[in-house]
Amino acid sequence: MAIQQKLSLMIPGPTPVPEKVLQALGKHPIGHRTKDFQDLVESTTKNLQWLHQTQNDILTITGSGTAAMEAGIINTLSKGDKVLCGENGKFGQRWVQVAKEFGLDVIKIEAKWGSPLNPDDFKTILEKDTEKEIKAVILTHSETSTGVINDLKKISTHIRNHEKALSIIDCVTSLGACSVPVDEWELDIVASGSQKGYMIPPGLSFISMSDKAWQASEKSNLPKFYLNLKSYKKSLLNNSNPYTPAVNLVFALDESLKMMRDEGLENIFKRHNRHKLAISKAALTLKLKLFADENYLSPAITAIEIDDINAEDFRKTIKKEYDILLAGGQDHLKGKIFRVGHLGYVNDRDIISVVAAISNTLLNQNKISSKEAGEALKVASNYLKIN
Amino acid sequence: MAIQQKLSLMIPGPTPVPEKVLQALGKHPIGHRTKDFQDLVESTTKNLQWLHQTQNDILTITGSGTAAMEAGIINTLSKGDKVLCGENGKFGQRWVQVAKEFGLDVIKIEAKWGSPLNPDDFKTILEKDTEKEIKAVILTHSETSTGVINDLKKISTHIRNHEKALSIIDCVTSLGACSVPVDEWELDIVASGSQKGYMIPPGLSFISMSDKAWQASEKSNLPKFYLNLKSYKKSLLNNSNPYTPAVNLVFALDESLKMMRDEGLENIFKRHNRHKLAISKAALTLKLKLFADENYLSPAITAIEIDDINAEDFRKTIKKEYDILLAGGQDHLKGKIFRVGHLGYVNDRDIISVVAAISNTLLNQNKISSKEAGEALKVASNYLKIN
Numbered sequence: 178m179a180i181q182q183k184l185s186l187m188i189p190g191p192t193p194v195p196e197k198v199l200q201a202l203g204k205h206p207i208g209h210r211t212k213d214f215q216d217l218v219e220s221t222t223k224n225l226q227w228l229h230q231t232q233n234d235i236l237t238i239t240g241s242g243t244a245a246m247e248a249g250i251i252n253t254l255s256k257g258d259k260v261l262c263g264e265n266g267k268f269g270q271r272w273v274q275v276a277k278e279f280g281l282d283v284i285k286i287e288a289k290w291g292s293p294l295n296p297d298d299f300k301t302i303l304e305k306d307t308e309k310e311i312k313a314v315i316l317t318h319s320e321t322s323t324g325v326i327n328d329l330k331k332i333s334t335h336i337r338n339h340e341k342a343l344s345i346i347d348c349v350t351s352l353g354a355c356s357v358p359v360d361e362w363e364l365d366i367v368a369s370g371s372q373k374g375y376m377i378p379p380g381l382s383f384i385s386m387s388d389k390a391w392q393a394s395e396k397s398n399l400p401k402f403y404l405n406l407k408s409y410k411k412s413l414l415n416n417s418n419p420y421t422p423a424v425n426l427v428f429a430l431d432e433s434l435k436m437m438r439d440e441g442l443e444n445i446f447k448r449h450n451r452h453k454l455a456i457s458k459a460a461l462t463l464k465l466k467l468f469a470d471e472n473y474l475s476p477a478i479t480a481i482e483i484d485d486i487n488a489e490d491f492r493k494t495i496k497k498e499y500d501i502l503l504a505g506g507q508d509h510l511k512g513k514i515f516r517v518g519h520l521g522y523v524n525d526r527d528i529i530s531v532v533a534a535i536s537n538t539l540l541n542q543n544k545i546s547s548k549e550a551g552e553a554l555k556v557a558s559n560y561l562k563i564n
Numbered sequence: 565m566a567i568q569q570k571l572s573l574m575i576p577g578p579t580p581v582p583e584k585v586l587q588a589l590g591k592h593p594i595g596h597r598t599k600d601f602q603d604l605v606e607s608t609t610k611n612l613q614w615l616h617q618t619q620n621d622i623l624t625i626t627g628s629g630t631a632a633m634e635a636g637i638i639n640t641l642s643k644g645d646k647v648l649c650g651e652n653g654k655f656g657q658r659w660v661q662v663a664k665e666f667g668l669d670v671i672k673i674e675a676k677w678g679s680p681l682n683p684d685d686f687k688t689i690l691e692k693d694t695e696k697e698i699k700a701v702i703l704t705h706s707e708t709s710t711g712v713i714n715d716l717k718k719i720s721t722h723i724r725n726h727e728k729a730l731s732i733i734d735c736v737t738s739l740g741a742c743s744v745p746v747d748e749w750e751l752d753i754v755a756s757g758s759q760k761g762y763m764i765p766p767g768l769s770f771i772s773m774s775d776k777a778w779q780a781s782e783k784s785n786l787p788k789f790y791l792n793l794k795s796y797k798k799s800l801l802n803n804s805n806p807y808t809p810a811v812n813l814v815f816a817l818d819e820s821l822k823m824m825r826d827e828g829l830e831n832i833f834k835r836h837n838r839h840k841l842a843i844s845k846a847a848l849t850l851k852l853k854l855f856a857d858e859n860y861l862s863p864a865i866t867a868i869e870i871d872d873i874n875a876e877d878f879r880k881t882i883k884k885e886y887d888i889l890l891a892g893g894q895d896h897l898k899g900k901i902f903r904v905g906h907l908g909y910v911n912d913r914d915i916i917s918v919v920a921a922i923s924n925t926l927l928n929q930n931k932i933s934s935k936e937a938g939e940a941l942k943v944a945s946n947y948l949k950i951n
Contacts, residue, residue, distance in 0.1 A: 184594060191593035191811055202812060203590025206578035206765045207571060208889050239767055240627050241807040244790040275789045372808060378593045380626055380767045380810030400786070402662045403631040420628040421759060423767030423810065424578055425589060502595050 187531055188504040189321045189350055189478045190372040191379055192521035194429070198377055201432040206424045214424065215416035217431050222413065224434035225383060228352065228442070229367060231359035235385045236409040237430075239423045242349040242370030245382035247275050248404040249345045249366035253393040254312055256280040261302060261342070263287075263294040263316030263332070266323040267507050268347055272315045279399050284311070290323050290510070291480075293473040296331040300338075309341040312393075319351035322507045324469040324480035324516060326351065333362040343393055349373055350477040352383075353437065354449040354520050365390040373477070374445075376436070376522040377429040386410075447564060449476040452519040452528050455560035459532045459553040463545055468514045477520035480506070481535075488515040491538065499534045525561045532557040574918055575891040576708045576737055576865045577759040578766055579908035581816070585764055588819040593811045601811065602803035604818050609800065611821035612770060615739065615829070616754060618746035622772045623796040624817075626810045629736040629757030632769035634662050635791040636732045636753035640780040641699055643667040648689060648729070650674075650681040650703030650719075653710040654894050655734055659702045666786050671698070677710050677897070678867075680860040683718040687725075696728040699780075706738035709894045711856040711867035711903060713738065720749040730780055736760055737864040739770075740824070741836040741907050752777040761832075761864070763823070763909040764816040773797075834951060836863040839906040839915050842947035846919045846940040850932055855901045864907035867893070868922075875902040878925065886921040912948045919944040 186193050194202075207213050218237075225235040238245055250272070254260065260281050262273045265288035276283050286298045294316065303311065314336045318329045329346065336344045343365040348357050352367070353374020359367055365387040372379035386394075386406065394407060408419035437445060456479045457467055468480035483491055492503040492515040504516040517531055536550035573580050581589075594600050605624075612622040625632055637659070641647065647668050649660045652675035663670050673685045681703065690698065701723050705716045716733065723731045730752040735744050739754070740761020746754055752774040759766035773781075773793065781794060795806035824832060843866045844854055855867035870878055879890040879902040891903040904918055923937035 184592065186593065186595065188595050188597075190808060191596065194592060199590045199592065203586045205571065205581060205586065206573065206759070208573065208575050208891075209578065209766070210891075211889070240631070240790060241809075243807045244627070247790045278789050278792075279787045370808070372593070372811075378810065378812040379596070379808045380813060400666045402665050403627060403634045403791070405665075420630045421577060421757070421766045422628075423765065423813070424759075425765040426767060426810070502598070504595075504597075 183500055185501040185527060185530065187501055187518045187527065189516065189518040189520055190370065192373060192376060192518060193523065194376055194378060195433065195436060195522050197436070198429045198432045202378065202425050202429040204425065204428055209418060209421055209424055217427055218413070218416040218418070221427060221431050221434060224438060228434065228437065229357065229359045229385050230361065231385055233359060233385045233387050234410055234413065235383055236406055236413060237422065237427070238382050238384065238404070238409065239380060240382050241379065242347070242368060242382050243271065244404060245368035245370065245384045246272060246345070246347050248384055248406055249368055250275055250315065251279055251397070251399040251401050251404060252406045253343055253345070253366065253390050253397050254279070254281060255396060255398040257282055258312040259284065259310045261286060261299065261311050261314045263327065265292060265294050265325060265327070266290050266317065266320035268317045268320055268322060272317070272347065276315060291325060291468045292470050293325050294327045294332065296328050296335060299332050300335040303335050303339040303342065306339065309339070311339065311342045313343040313345050315345045317347040318357065319348070319354065319475040319477050321350045321478055322510070324475045324478045325473050326355070326475040327473070330362060333364060337363050343390055350475065350520060353445065354476040355446050356442070359385055363387070371426060371430065374521050375430065376433040377426060380423045380426045381430060446476070449519065451561055451563055452523060453479065454563070455528050455557040456517055456519060456532065458560055459557040462553040462556045463536060463539060463549060478516050478518050480514045480516045482514050486542065486544070487512050491515060494538055495534050498538070499530070501531055501534050528561060529554065529557055570887055572888045572914060572917065574905045574914065575889055576903065576905040576907055577757070579759060579763060579905060580910065581763055581765060582820065582823060582909050584823070585816045585819045589765065589812050589816040591812065591815055596805060596808055596811055604814055605803040605805070608814060608818050608821060609803070611825060615821065615824065616744065616746045616772050617748065618772055620746060620772045620774050621797060621800060622770055623793055623800060624809065624814070625769050625771065625791070625796065626767060627769050628766065629734070629755060629769050630658065631791060632755035632757065632771045633659060633732070633734050635771055635793055636755055637662055637702065638666055638784070638786040638788050638791060639793045640730055640732070640753065640777055640784050641666070641668060642783060642785040644669055645699040646671065646697045648673060648686065648698050648701045650714065652679060652681050652712060652714070653677050653704065653707035655704045655707055655709060659704070659734065663702060678712060678855045679857050680712050681714045681719065683715050683722060686719050687722040690722050690726040690729065693726065696726070698726065698729045700730040700732050702732045704734040705744065706735070706741065706862040706864050708737045708865055709897070711862045711865045712860050713742070713862045714860070717749060720751060724750050730777055737862065737907060740832065741863040742833050743829070746772055750774070758813060758817065761908050762817065763820040764813060767810045767813045768817060836906065838948055838950055839910060840866065841950070842915050842944040843904055843906060843919065845947055846944040849940040849943045850923060850926060850936060865903050865905050867901045867903045869901050873929065873931070874899050878902060881925055882921050885925070886917070888918055888921050915948060916941065916944055
């Protein structure tokens with residue numbers, strides 16, 4: 178079976194998994210109603226709080242990041258509630274769909290794909306809402322589809338000033354890649370997923386709930402069972418789960434969170450920032466265009482536009498020749514952009530390799546000169562040296 | 565860390581996982597939007613159909629068995645729909661809770677915990693429903709909390725005769741332990757979970773949907789997003805998933821289903837039957853009581869009542885002395901029964917070991933004689949020899 182040769186995963190999830198974490202994953206399962214498993218839940222919960230920089234409850238759900246975002250929405254809101262949704266990419270779009278499916282009254286704040294949401298748009302609408310009809314603001318921090326990071330720090334200030342509205346934030350590709358100080362920014366609900374900065378395979382998602390979010394949950398009337406977070410909270414008091422959790426993924430999570438603690442938050446964020454700069458600056462050196470606004474580049478993923486070459490063909494060539502898997506564009510961006518994931522367990526060699534692969538592929542297609550290819554490597558390696 | 569010594573898991577899930585499957589689980593993940601992963605989805609789906617003895621669609625969800633049962637209910641029914649729920653244990657109870665949470669009008673058919681549901685009760689109510697108001701019949705095939713198997717074959721006949729009502733069946737601990745011929749019994753919705761007969765760790769659940777179930781889904785008005793099965797069906801046409809699936813658990817699933825095909829359905833069912841008989845007959849020889857009606861013993865789990873000894877203490881002694889993990893009683897049965905899981909990757913040695921452990925613990929507590937202990941082993945080994 179040719180499924181696994183020596184693949185380099187440079188997509189925005191699943192991301193590469195350290196050997197130690199894979200070994201933990203491949204252990205024989207244990208009972209989920211045992212003291213040994215409770216110890217794991219206690220340890221991972223404590224380390225999740227460290228990663229989120231919060232004292233809030235953090236619940237672990239067996240499901241994707243979408244399940245966690247849906248849980249945040251349906252546990253705190255009620256039919257007909259007015260919500261403000263930021264939409265500047267595929268994931269922003271998805272949360273609008275979820276909100277509508279559950280009968281919420283959606284006001285959209287849009288920005289062009291590739292541009293960040295404008296914090297002033299939130300400020301204006303929230304300040305006008307003197308009747309406090311807006312119950313929540315829903316948005317995506319790092320928009321995986323476009324490589325844009327939204328200015329959550331500023332937007333969260335406007336949400337706090339409103340006082341009534343909850344913040345429900347998709348931090349699926351920002352958590353573990355850049356600082357998301359949940360307590361400092363007073364974020365009420367933060368959702369994330371295991372196959373991203375957490376360095377473990379997909380299957381778990383995480384949801385951080387503030388006291389204000391729990392208070393709102395008392396009034397929420399949307400039907401839910403598997404995703405009813407009160408059941409998870411009740412079980413967590415006993416370091417347990419309401420339904421059988423993905424035990425082996427929790428083994429892996431425990432190991433990866435320990436590795437993250439060893440590296441340290443600041444070092445993790447600096448590493449992602451270095452990698453983002455190395456790739457984006459190298460791309461510019463190669464005369465490629467960044468799809469995202471250069472002042473709002475996601476620390477997790479860089480979307481690159483490529484003229485007169487089909488981006489799908491380009492990334493397939495790189496897969497074939499170097500066994501590096503890049504992501505394509507989604508929806509209308511298919512064939513127009515490719516996306517380089519640099520999230521989670523990624524080191525400097527992975528970055529220089531992908532720059533070399535991109536450069537060499539352009540060189541082989543006579544799109545650039547050897548000098549330009551060499552300059553791209555030099556630019557990337559210089560950025561890899563910054564602290 | 566004392567988490568994993570040489571544990572023998574004899575609980576009704578997580579169940580033991582074969583080495584080969586653990587190795588597949590511990591492989592480096594691949595992209596879930598690749599041809600390699602599509603090949604895996606195609607292969608596992610085909611083998612899931614084989615295991616379910618059906619041509620129906622079988623969808624794989626990242627979540628627990630509860631998520632799959634909820635999905636079955638909320639995708640095919642609408643608020644206010646009348647449903648008939650069988651309840652003779654903790655899981656039957658749970659589906660009543662789910663139905664009520666989503667505003668369904670529940671008629672309960674109950675039997676005492678430890679007794680099977682009476683198929684005639686279903687017949688009577690379904691025959692009386694000449695207006696065809698009952699939209700679905702929801703029940704649990706193997707009731708994990710009590711060790712009872714309900715007579716699904718007979719009950720499904722009554723459901724078919726009604727013509728209108730869908731069957732929504734929890735086969736979480738029956739699938740892979742005994743025959744569940746989905747096409748022959750015309751079961752509309754069948755839910756199951758990975759950490760059971762499938763021999764893989766928890767995290768995936770499966771849902772088989774008949775054409776009639778899909779037709780019903782067109783009219784269902786209950787809100788759902790992550791568990792909206794239409795999205796899974798649409799993706800499955802392309803051997804894909806709507807949201808990032810638990811890729812590594814799918815590696816494991818592919819391996820375990822291949823092992824199951826190698827063993828063959830009939831052999832798997834015979835093995836579970838042998839193990840059920842060996843344990844239950846040995847327990848009777850030891851003068852222990854079976855909690856479940858002896859004519860309706862689950863092939864997956866045997867619940868044993870134990871007089872004048874606290875069942876929790878008893879199973880803790882067996883864990884401490886032999887590192888065999890048995891399950892306790894749930895809710896009001898805690899301390900009154902212990903449960904021996906014999907589901908999935910279990911061989912004859914596991915069975916004779918647990919009989920030896922139970923016998924010896926009783927012997928050490930002067931509850932039985934050496935002769936009785938020896939007789940229990942003999943009875944068990946005789947049943948292990950049957951075909």
